[in-house]
Amino acid sequence: MSVDTLLYWVGMAAVAVNAVTGVLDAGRKQMDLIGALLVAVATALGGGTVRDLLLDRNVFWVVDQTYLIVAVAGGLLTFFIARTLPLPPRLFLIPDAIGLALFTVVGTQLAVQWHVPWLAASLMGVITGVVGGVLRDILCNDVPLVFLKGELYATAAWLGALLLIVLQALNVSPVASAWAAMSFIFALRLLAIRFRITLPAFRQRTED
Amino acid sequence: MSVDTLLYWVGMAAVAVNAVTGVLDAGRKQMDLIGALLVAVATALGGGTVRDLLLDRNVFWVVDQTYLIVAVAGGLLTFFIARTLPLPPRLFLIPDAIGLALFTVVGTQLAVQWHVPWLAASLMGVITGVVGGVLRDILCNDVPLVFLKGELYATAAWLGALLLIVLQALNVSPVASAWAAMSFIFALRLLAIRFRITLPAFRQRTED
């Protein structure tokens, strides 16, 4: 299997996983079947869509609607499975971390090929990785989880995107640097959850 | 009157109605005149704008600002009329259902002509029909109404968009299939309100 084929299928898996988390969240807000499905679609496709708009590319799921079909099917299955099987959210932490790693690396790589300058390219990776989850939380009227203390969610994405760019600047091969960045994001996110690693939170000194 | 002329004017009416619902909602949040007007504009033009961005078309109200003028005028009138006349929200259920039907069908039709594949084209219709209301609810910091149980709002839009695509695939004429899809969306939405038809809501089995 070529690397492109591999990335394509892992990308599809990431879309499906994001759709699952979208439905599970929407369910807590008394949405009906179609409402939950639309939140799932926005979660699964939102990040890549914003990236494509910013890069002025054709939107990926308009060009190849297989992504959309996978998102809808993933959401639909979850909707019905969750009625008979308990699906505790922590079941999805590992596939979700894989999705974050993959989306971020694909987004960064694409921006680099599009000749976007390095810091902007790393932000494209972060956008691809986290905007879906941000949209999900906004549509469900929550403060976006990805920004909160104690998750290292956006943090893992941004550091991984920068790592990818540094490795490629050092002439590491595209494939090797992609694997290194994906592993880094995946590991940092899971270590953060397991060992409760946190970044400093904002703390404002008030006038006495 | 040609079909294009008819659609143009009904489209304008839908823009005006959406602007009205935007102002009425914004009013409940202590917004001032211009704040409420901007929410009205976002409600009236948001769906078509996102559709045009996704299809990489010129944004419709930038090309023909009559839409924008109608949205501003509709919002302004409502702002002042609501001070002297009671405008109960249920007054707007019927024009709102007409707007949903029209926006959805126009959006789907446009995407089909743009050679967007079928499922993605139906989603463009849904986006055109509901994103305005979603923006309104996000700007007012509510959970978007269109996704909630018991409204069949997004549901009517999605089923109607799929109906339009099926009819055209069966070689029904564009005009006849447009009328059928619009009537379907309008009727389903009003029947859902009248008879409290609901789709299954998400219900998660928890571990015992």
Next chain:
Amino acid sequence: MSVDTLLYWVGMAAVAVNAVTGVLDAGRKQMDLIGALLVAVATALGGGTVRDLLLDRNVFWVVDQTYLIVAVAGGLLTFFIARTLPLPPRLFLIPDAIGLALFTVVGTQLAVQWHVPWLAASLMGVITGVVGGVLRDILCNDVPLVFLKGELYATAAWLGALLLIVLQALNVSPVASAWAAMSFIFALRLLAIRFRITLPAFRQRTED
């Protein structure tokens, strides 16, 4: 210093100020360093980004990532300074009003040069001026401040954008009309804060 050079540097200053207000707001929501930085970036670059997407221009911070570097640096500095020095939000009212004036005028001017019709061009100015703040409030799950009674925020932007367009239609030179519109927005915003000028708020008559 040429006018273009002046506008470029004042634009950078406005980006930095917006990043500061983004971090200060995000801080109240228990976001960590990277989360707060991303909110700062969205606040600083959001308005111009939406304007560029609507006009189908290349997104400004993708073309020249200096804007992005300034936003990140501004957010980072604020994050650490706020831990040792009290930074009361009213410290930022004057630079924020400058930012609003500048972003609005730059956005309107750009739209006029892009041959956007007048009312749509004024809305582009408003979007450039206020969308960053709206994004900040949505990401922090608040009702957007810019729409609320008693701020005259969006109001100052819209009236200033219209003033710019009227002056140019009257053949006032571009530079003079830009200064007039910026001064107007800046003054109206500060006078509104100082003297609590308000527009009429929405008030709905209810059925007796």
